[in-house]
Amino acid sequence: MSDPGRDIVGALAALALMLTNGVVLIYMLRKVLGRFHLRLGPMRVGWRGLLQTPMDVVKLLTKEDFEPAMTDKWVFRLAPLVVFVPSFAAYLPLAFSPTLRFAGLETGALFILTALAIIPVGVLMAGWASNSKWSLLGGMRATAQQIAYEVPLLLALVGPVMLAGSLDMTEIVLSQQGAWLGVLPRWYVIPQFGAFVLFFIAALAELNQTPFDMSVAESELVEGFANEYSGMKFAFFFLAEFSNSFIIAALMVTLFFGGWLVPFVDPGLTAPIAPVVFLVKVYLVIFVLMWIRATLPRIRIDQLLAFGWKGMIPFGLLWILSTGLVMKLAEVTG
Amino acid sequence: MAYGLGLLKGMGVAFRNLVRGPITVQYPDERLALPQRARWAVIPLWDGSGATRCTACTNCVRACPDGILDLRVTTREDKTKHIDAFDYEIGACMMCGLCVEACPFDAIAMGQDYELATSDVERMTVSLLSDVDAASARREKPASEAVAPAPGDAPAGEA
Numbered sequence: 001m002s003d004p005g006r007d008i009v010g011a012l013a014a015l016a017l018m019l020t021n022g023v024v025l026i027y028m029l030r031k032v033l034g035r036f037h038l039r040l041g042p043m044r045v046g047w048r049g050l051l052q053t054p055m056d057v058v059k060l061l062t063k064e065d066f067e068p069a070m071t072d073k074w075v076f077r078l079a080p081l082v083v084f085v086p087s088f089a090a091y092l093p094l095a096f097s098p099t100l101r102f103a104g105l106e107t108g109a110l111f112i113l114t115a116l117a118i119i120p121v122g123v124l125m126a127g128w129a130s131n132s133k134w135s136l137l138g139g140m141r142a143t144a145q146q147i148a149y150e151v152p153l154l155l156a157l158v159g160p161v162m163l164a165g166s167l168d169m170t171e172i173v174l175s176q177q178g179a180w181l182g183v184l185p186r187w188y189v190i191p192q193f194g195a196f197v198l199f200f201i202a203a204l205a206e207l208n209q210t211p212f213d214m215s216v217a218e219s220e221l222v223e224g225f226a227n228e229y230s231g232m233k234f235a236f237f238f239l240a241e242f243s244n245s246f247i248i249a250a251l252m253v254t255l256f257f258g259g260w261l262v263p264f265v266d267p268g269l270t271a272p273i274a275p276v277v278f279l280v281k282v283y284l285v286i287f288v289l290m291w292i293r294a295t296l297p298r299i300r301i302d303q304l305l306a307f308g309w310k311g312m313i314p315f316g317l318l319w320i321l322s323t324g325l326v327m328k329l330a331e332v333t334g
Numbered sequence: 335m336a337y338g339l340g341l342l343k344g345m346g347v348a349f350r351n352l353v354r355g356p357i358t359v360q361y362p363d364e365r366l367a368l369p370q371r372a373r374w375a376v377i378p379l380w381d382g383s384g385a386t387r388c389t390a391c392t393n394c395v396r397a398c399p400d401g402i403l404d405l406r407v408t409t410r411e412d413k414t415k416h417i418d419a420f421d422y423e424i425g426a427c428m429m430c431g432l433c434v435e436a437c438p439f440d441a442i443a444m445g446q447d448y449e450l451a452t453s454d455v456e457r458m459t460v461s462l463l464s465d466v467d468a469a470s471a472r473r474e475k476p477a478s479e480a481v482a483p484a485p486g487d488a489p490a491g492e493a
Contacts, residue, residue: 036348040356295348296341 082122138224155316173259425458
């Protein structure tokens with residue numbers, strides 16, 4: 001796994017996936033939200049608006065790289081990268097099939113959350129350096145929110161990891177093979193339903209998704225921390241946001257929905273289409289995220305933080321405790 | 335018990351909207367039929383023979399809150415009127431319809447042409463009528479509208 005040529009190809013493939021995924025997800029978001037709102041979504045550029053997002057990319061690339069006069073120049077320039085690079089790094093441990101992965105990491109699941117934990121720093125940098133009230137408020141909110149919800153996200157991770165006995169993304173999926181009583185797929189969403197709910201809510205907050213999108217809060221803060229950014233710098237934030245949805249959805253599929261496994265089918269049979277199965281599951285999760293985005297209103301920042309610290313974290317700790325107890329009991333009773 | 339069920343209910347409503355399909359149309363290519371009572375800018379009306387119904391009474395001009403109707407009239411010696419110009423500054427019109435309400439002769443109405451945007455400042459003023467003889471103000475009541483006198487209308491003591 002330490003062949004440098006393979007690593008470079010893996011990194012480039014991850015970058016290609018990230019950029020393509022960004023374009024696809026933006027189109028999907030606009031179409032899906034449009035349908036939820038009884039609209040058509042983009043229809044004009046290309047067949048059913050398919051070329052709309054590529055054209056938007058061209059627009060962002062050719063736009064003037066504008067910086068407001070009173071910004072903190074270097075922090076302002078660095079912030080998009082501090083958001084973008086960890087998001088890119090988080091792709092590396094993702095496992096698309098038993099053999100297909102960008103880089104083998106034994107601590108993969110933890111690595112993803114660690115990489116995502118750097119993002120609030122970049123967001124706060126962007127908010128601070130923009131020298132604008134709205135940006136600063138958005139940045140502060142995003143940081144408070146993401147720090148508060150990273151803890152339950154991590155706690156929700158512990159349950160499946162305890163069952164799988166590994167942090168390696170491939171191992172976690174492989175341990176979900178087979179079925180209980182012949183009918184229920186051995187996906188961790190069933191024994192770990194509490195952790196799944198915890199993970200889902202924390203993921204919404206981590207992704208700045210409605211109902212937890214206070215950091216962007218379009219009706220209050222215009223565009224939050226990304227307010228003063230334009231052109232390619234803004235595109236970096238935007239891309240990181242969509243790539244984060246992909247990562248969190250991929251993590252959710254790996255931890256709770258058996259990764260590339262198809263229930264009741266021998267893994268050997270589906271091996272050739274394993275990455276397709278994985279991607280379909282990921283996009284289904286992203287669809288649910290968009291569904292929530294189209295439905296729910298935004299809650300208040302103090303409600304969000306109180307819910308995170310007083311509700312999610314104690315519940316996460318209790319869940320880990322009970323998972324451990326049940327596992328120990330099962331071990332003792334044989 | 336029911337805590338959180340509202341969220342699921344809302345999600346259900348959103349999903350029903352998703353499968354319901356779009357209700358919007360691609361506007362310049364497709365158009366929806368206008369409701370019958372839709373109304374935009376003022377248009378002139380004509381009687382059956384194609385002559386204007388306008389008697390140049392200027393009620394509409396006085397009713398207009400924006401003062402954007404401009405009716406220029408020449409009165410001849412025999413008291414008949416000639417409309418030199420009836421100009422309507424459509425760019426300043428707020429489509430309130432008070433002029434139509436004020437017109438005693440149904441000479442104007444609110445039209446249904448809603449594509450009024452223009453880049454030409456000349457088109458902000460349109461001519462409703464120009465250089466036509468005004469209709470006679472005398473009204474002939476159609477026979478069908480004649481009403482038989484009600485018994486109560488007769489003077490007291492005569493019946």
